[in-house]
Amino acid sequence: MFGFIKKGLQKTKEAIQTVVGSEKKEKISKELLEEALLEADLDYDLVEKILDRLPEEVSKDKLKKELLWVFDVPPNDIKFDDKPYVMLIIGVNGAGKTTTIAKLAHKYKSEGKSVILGAADTFRAAAIEQLSKWAEILDVPIIKTKHGHDPAAVAYDTISSAKAKGIDVALIDTAGRLHNKVNLQNELKKIVNVSKKAYENAPHKKILIIDGTQGSSAINQAKVFKELIGADGVIITKLDGTAKGGSVFTIANDLALPIYYVGVGEKPEDLVKFDKEEFVEGILESIYGG
Numbered sequence: 168m169f170g171f172i173k174k175g176l177q178k179t180k181e182a183i184q185t186v187v188g189s190e191k192k193e194k195i196s197k198e199l200l201e202e203a204l205l206e207a208d209l210d211y212d213l214v215e216k217i218l219d220r221l222p223e224e225v226s227k228d229k230l231k232k233e234l235l236w237v238f239d240v241p242p243n244d245i246k247f248d249d250k251p252y253v254m255l256i257i258g259v260n261g262a263g264k265t266t267t268i269a270k271l272a273h274k275y276k277s278e279g280k281s282v283i284l285g286a287a288d289t290f291r292a293a294a295i296e297q298l299s300k301w302a303e304i305l306d307v308p309i310i311k312t313k314h315g316h317d318p319a320a321v322a323y324d325t326i327s328s329a330k331a332k333g334i335d336v337a338l339i340d341t342a343g344r345l346h347n348k349v350n351l352q353n354e355l356k357k358i359v360n361v362s363k364k365a366y367e368n369a370p371h372k373k374i375l376i377i378d379g380t381q382g383s384s385a386i387n388q389a390k391v392f393k394e395l396i397g398a399d400g401v402i403i404t405k406l407d408g409t410a411k412g413g414s415v416f417t418i419a420n421d422l423a424l425p426i427y428y429v430g431v432g433e434k435p436e437d438l439v440k441f442d443k444e445e446f447v448e449g450i451l452e453s454i455y456g457g
C-alpha cells in the first residue's frame with residue numbers, strides 16, 4: 168500500500184466498496200461503476216463522459232485508461248529553476264492555505280532548501296498570527312506587518328529579503344476574502360505586479376488551494392480565483408478526512424490545471440506529491456478489489 172493512498176483514500180475506498188463490495192473482480196457493469204464513481208464524489212457530467220467511452224462490462228485496464236485521461240493536464244513538476252523561487256498561495260479562507268504553506272515550508276526545508284514566509288493576508292489578524300506560529304515552529308524567517316497594512320508591500324519585502332539573503336524559496340500567503348470580488352481582484356493583481364517590481368520573474372507559481380471535502384462549491388470558487396488572476400496549479404487539502412476522493416478527478420477536469428500536492432492531515436509532514444498513476448491505481452483497487 169502506498170502511504171498517500173492508505174492515508175488519503177481510505178474513506179473513499181470504503182465508500183466505493185459499500186457499492187461494489189470488496190471481493191476481487193475482472194469486470195464490472197457500467198451501472199455499478201456509475202454508482203461507485205458518484206459515491207466517490209466524481210461530478211455527474213464527468214462520470215457520464217467517462218462511461219460514454221466504455222463498453223457495458225468494464226475491465227480494469229479500460230477504466231484505467233479513461234481515468235488517467237482525466238489528468239491529461241500540464242505536468243505537475245516544480246523545477247525550482249530560479250532563486251528566489253516565489254510561490255504565491257491563493258484560495259478562499261478556510262481551504263487550508265496557512266497549513267499548506269507550513270507543509271510546503273517543512274517539505275522544502277527538509278530537502279535542504281532555505282525558505283522564507285510572507286504573511287500577505289493582512290486582512291485578518293488571525294492569519295498573520297497563525298503563520299507566525301508556524302514560522303516559529305518550523306524555524307523559518309517570516310516577513311509580516313500589522314493587520315490592515317498593504318499586503319503588496321509584504322510581498323515586496325518578502326521577495327527583496329529572499330534576494331538579499333540568497334533564500335531559495337519564498338512562500339507568500341494571501342487573503343481569501345475581502346469586502347467583494349473587485350477588491351480581492353485588485354489586491355491580488357497588485358500583489359502580483361508589486362512582486363514583479365521586487366523581482367521580475369516573480370511570482371514563479373500562483374498556487375490555488377482547494378478544500379477537497381467541499382465538492383462543487385469549492386470548485387466554483389476556485390474557478391473564480393483562476394479567472395481573477397490566473398493559476399499555475401493546485402493543491403488539494405483535507406483528503407484524509409473525506410470519502411470524496413473522487414473530487415480530485417473533478418477538480419483536474421474542471422480547472423484543467425496540474426495538481427502539485429495533496430494534503431492528508433494537519434501536521435507539517437502531511438503533504439504528498441500528487442502522482443496520477445498512484446491515485447488512479449488506488450481508485451481501481453477499491454473498485455476491482457485485490
Ligand SMILES: Nc1nc2c(ncn2[C@@H]2O[C@H](COP(=O)(O)OP(=O)(O)OP(=O)(O)O)[C@@H](O)[C@H]2O)c(=O)[nH]1
Nearest residue numbers: 260261262263264265266404405408430431432433
Ligand atoms: N484533516 C486535514 N485538515 C487540514 C488539512 N489542511 C488544512 N487542514 C485544517 O483546515 C483548517 C483550515 O486551515 P487553514 O490553514 O487555517 O486555512 P486557511 O485557508 O489559511 O484559512 P484562513 O486561515 O481561515 O484563511 C485548519 O483546522 C487545518 O488544520 C488537511 O490536509 N487535512
